[in-house]
Structures are given as C-alpha cells and as structure tokens.
Amino acid sequence: MATAGVPGRFYRCACFCSENLYVARYGLHVRFRDEAQLRRDYGPILRSRGCVDPKDFEELLEELQQEVERRQRLGQESAARKALIASSYRPVRPDIYSSLQDVALAPEFLDATEYSTSPGADLSGLLQRLETVSEEKRIYRLPVFTVPFCQALLEELENFERSDLPKGRPNTMNNYGVLLHELGLDEPLVTPLRERFLQPLLALLYPEWGGARLDSHRAFVVKYAPGEDRELGCHYDNAELTLNVALGKTFTGGALYFGGLFQAPSALARPLEVEHVVGQGVLHRGGQLHGARALGSGERWNLVVWLRASTVRNHLCPMCLREPELVEDAGFGDGFTREEPDTVDVCALT
Secondary structure (H helix, E strand, C coil): CCCCCCCCCCEEEHHHHCCCEEEHHHCEEECCCCHHHHHHHHHHHHHHCCCCCHHHHHHHHHHHHHHHHHHHHHHHHHHHHHHHHHHHCCCCCHHHHCCCCHHHECHHHHHHHHHHCCCCCCHHHHHCCCEEEECCCCEEEEECECHHHHHHHHHHHHHHHHCCCCCCCCCCCCCCEEEHHHHCCHHHHHHHHHHHHHHHHHHHHCHHHCCCCCCEEEEEEEEECCCCCCCEEEECCCCCEEEEEEEECCEEECCEEEEEECCCCCCCCCCEEECCCCCEEEEEECCEEEEECCEEEECEEEEEEEEECHHHHCCCCCCCCCCCCEEECCCCCCCECCCCCCCCCHHHCC
C-alpha cells in the first residue's frame, strides 16, 4: 500500500528500465534482466524471428543494455534539453505558446465539450456528437483542432526540427518527433486541453478508466517520412486513455490499426483500420493493441497524448501488471502518486 507523499508529486514505476523494451528488428517487446533470463524467456521466439546466429544474440544483448542505460539517464537528460531549449530556441509561431484558446479548437469539439459539462449530460447524448469508430472496441473520433491551428503547430515543429538544438525521442518506438514538454508546450497547450476539454468528454466515455480524474499526461508529436520512421509495430500505451490527432501534412498510407485489449486472447484477430483525417482525433483505451501501417508517400505528423489517472495506475502498473514500485521522477513522471485517491476496481477494466 502506498504511503502519503508530497502533494502533487508524480513518480514512475521501477519497471520502466527493464520491462517492455522494444526490439524493432524482431518486432518484439521484451523484459530484460540479464542474458540468462533473456535466453530462458525469449530464446524460442527470437530464433523463430531470425535471431539464430550467436552474433545476432550478442548484438541484441548490447542493444538492450544500451536501452536500459538510456532509460536510466532519461529524466536528467530531458531536463537538460528542456532548459537549453528554453534559453536558446526562438519560436517562429510564438502565438501557439499562449494559453489554448477556443479559436484553435474545432466547433464540433467545443460543442461536445459544452454538452459534456451541461446538467443531465449522459453517454447517449455525447455519442450523438462524435463518431463511434467501434462500439465493441470503444474507439471514437471527432474533430479536435482547426486546420489553421494544425498548420501553425506544424510550422513551429518543423522550425524546431531544423534547429541544431538537441531533440529527445518521443518514446521507445518512435525515433522522429518532438516531446512537447521539452519544447515548452505542455503548460499552454496540453494541460488545458486535458483539464478543460478532454476530461469532461472522457468522464462520460470511459468512467471506469479514470476518465473523470485524469491528473497527468505525456504528450509528443511523431513524424513518419521516407528515410525515417515509416510504420509502427503493434503495442499498447503506458496510459489509461489516448488521444491521437492527425496534424498533416500530405501523405498516403499510414492507417492506424486496432486489435483488442492487450490482456485478451487473440487480441489481434481481425484488426480494425482507421484512416487519418487532418485535425481529427481518435480516442481509445491505452491498453488497446494498435499500430500504424507503412507510410506510402509524403510526411505524416500526429500529436499523441497519453492520458493518465493515478486513481487507476496507483494500484496496478499497466506495463508490468504489478503494484508499482515507485521511483522519483521529474514533472509528471509516469503518472503515479503516493497519495491514496478513491479506489478504482482494476479488475473491472476489461
């Protein structure tokens, strides 16, 4: 049982440095403690995916050891990048660093949010104001940003990409993109988006997943282009809920695909494909298995927001499926707290 801690402080689970390490060439997430454990737990499946030569295994060991070390340094290096960017970077679109205004948001999104905060609002009424992509999988879509705002945000992101300032990887699977907290866009853009707009919607759509009590997030933009990342392997998110908004530019291919919840048998049977529409956001449960098909041509940029509720994750880490072993971290960490919020029945999250 967690004990009381500093109010407002967030933590990560110690499993971050050893669980769910992604090996792109074998399309596999692994747990890594040491060589003996890796051989014991993953030897057969690695051989079936092409890791047959002793040199292949040695290269894999080195890759995993480097990834563990990278994760151990991540918080300190991210804080250093953020400080350097704050002192040295010149935005080309300073307007997007102002607090999020309604003018940036699609009318349909504002309407759905206004309805969700009105007296007597219920799920059936909200569902009339958005697209149900899959009732079974509980995947929804609606316009979030206006096209001019998407263009302004892309202009800023491309300007930062061209700079010689250091850039962190968006996550462990994507190599190209931007961490929004490092660029200084968490406070003016993502936090108000979560607190003022998303939370009322998600309280109705996903009440048992902490939709009404989203108290932290991790937001990043991913980029897909020829010669860079082109597709994304199947995975699930370190989040209770996820928002994925297509920002542009012009591209073909790259559709999202969804299976079932990662705990479910045959979770990837008959995957559902969802095409991107600029300005529109796809909402889904973080535990929903998903990925992205290969990009055909052009460039695709998406804003991804992992939405977290400590009321859920404090009792069960979604990555190691154990009670979290808390480790101090900067900012929102991975959304865990030492406080004791009202209990959510994690056994019901299926």
